[in-house]
Amino acid sequence: MSKNLHIKFIGMMLIATFIASCAAPTETPTPEAQVEASSPTEEVVVAPESGMPVMGEGLCANAYFPVREGATWTYTSTGSSHGDYSFTSTVSSTRADGFTLTGQFDEVTVNQEWACRPEGLVALQLGGGPAGSLTVQDMKLELETQNATGVTYPAEIKPGDSWSSGLDFQGKMNIADQLAEASGDAQSNYTAIGMESVIVPAGTFEAMKVQVEMTININASYQGLTVPVTFTGTSTTWLVQGVGWVKSESVSNFADTSITETIELQSYSIR
Numbered sequence: 001m002s003k004n005l006h007i008k009f010i011g012m013m014l015i016a017t018f019i020a021s022c023a024a025p026t027e028t029p030t031p032e033a034q035v036e037a038s039s040p041t042e043e044v045v046v047a048p049e050s051g052m053p054v055m056g057e058g059l060c061a062n063a064y065f066p067v068r069e070g071a072t073w074t075y076t077s078t079g080s081s082h083g084d085y086s087f088t089s090t091v092s093s094t095r096a097d098g099f100t101l102t103g104q105f106d107e108v109t110v111n112q113e114w115a116c117r118p119e120g121l122v123a124l125q126l127g128g129g130p131a132g133s134l135t136v137q138d139m140k141l142e143l144e145t146q147n148a149t150g151v152t153y154p155a156e157i158k159p160g161d162s163w164s165s166g167l168d169f170q171g172k173m174n175i176a177d178q179l180a181e182a183s184g185d186a187q188s189n190y191t192a193i194g195m196e197s198v199i200v201p202a203g204t205f206e207a208m209k210v211q212v213e214m215t216i217n218i219n220a221s222y223q224g225l226t227v228p229v230t231f232t233g234t235s236t237t238w239l240v241q242g243v244g245w246v247k248s249e250s251v252s253n254f255a256d257t258s259i260t261e262t263i264e265l266q267s268y269s270i271r
Contacts, residue, residue, distance in 0.1 A: 058096055059116035064208065064239040065153045067116070069094045071270040073244055076201075080261040098124075120151040126169060126186060143171035143182075152188075157208055157239070159194035184218035198238045200246050202265040207238035207246060243268060 060067040071091045078084050085105065092102040092111070103110045113124045125145045150165035170183040193209040216231040235250035246265040251258060 059118065060094065060096075060099060060121070062121055062153055062155060063241045064157060065121055065244055066242060066270045067091060067094060067099050067121070068270050069099075071268075073268045074266045075263050076266055077261055077263045080259060086266070114152075115148070117151070118155070120154040122148055122150070122165065123152045124148045124167070126167070142173075143169045145169045150188075157192050157210075159192055159208075161192040162190060164189045178222075180220060180222040182218055182220045184216060186214065186216045188212055188214045196238065198247055200264040200266075202246060202267055205238070205240040205243065205246055207240045210237045210239060211235070212237060243270075 057067075069091055072088060073090075074086065074088045076084065076086045087103055087105045090102045090104070091099055093100045096116075098113065098115045101112045101114060103112070112126075115122045115124055126143060145167050146169070148165070148167040151163055152165050154161065154163055164187065166185060166187040168183075168185045171181070173180045173182060189212070191211045193211060195206055196209045198205055198207045212235045214231075214233045214235070218229050218231070220227050220229065231252065233250055233252035235248050237245050237248040239245050244265075248263045249260070250263075251260050
């Protein structure tokens with residue numbers, strides 16, 4: 001195969017990897033009908049140490065991420081390279097030291113494992129099943145993540161706080177019966193800006209505004225050719241105590257292409 005075809009194939013692979021890491025679909029889903037927003041039906045517990053409302057039990061109790069089995073959030077996205085789409089995130093199962101978050105994007109289902117630790121909640125995967133698997137059309141991607149460090153949702157967040165999270169990954173991809181390998185790492189750095197009022201279809205909230213900088217480094221190998229690629233992105237996310245994240249505005253960059261995406265909470269149900 002010529003070098004140009006090598007590069008073209010690896011380019012397809014890296015784009016698909018980036019899509020998987022962001023847990024986004026590869027084709028535009030049919031927007032789901034909006035459901036009227038519902039408020040939590042269980043009483044929110046206030047942590048005596050901080051006075052912050054938390055939901056969940058034991059290590060999984062968190063002010064800004066209600067870890068309740070069956071809790072569901074429905075979002076819509078505008079501005080992405082895939083067009084406008086809707087998706088639903090559900091806490092599909094819980095355990096003493098973690099939980100599974102399931103994302104439903106039209107016909108694509110993605111499971112993400114999380115750990116509950118004294119310092120907070122930690123995403124153990126970029127976004128896909130026990131092996132980070134994702135199958136769409138004639139492309140199949142399998143990623144194994146390891147060495148998760150830092151924290152994604154601290155147990156407590158105050159204005160001015162900063163924290164980070166990271167993980168390593170390696171995996172394989174099959175595109176039209178062509179096999180390739182990928183390895184790399186992802187790093188996110190967070191800064192809590194402060195409280196701000198935010199309006200989304202699900203309602204008006206007082207939210208903690210958090211800025212995030214993310215970098216994904218990938219080494220893709222196909223038939224002896226290895227191509228290093230770096231994806232970068234910045235985002236602003238609004239987190240609401242007892243509800244979760246209600247809005248994000250992100251800008252990602254790949255191959256001199258910049259994409260701006262806005263995601264807003266349409267409805268939620270926490271029981």
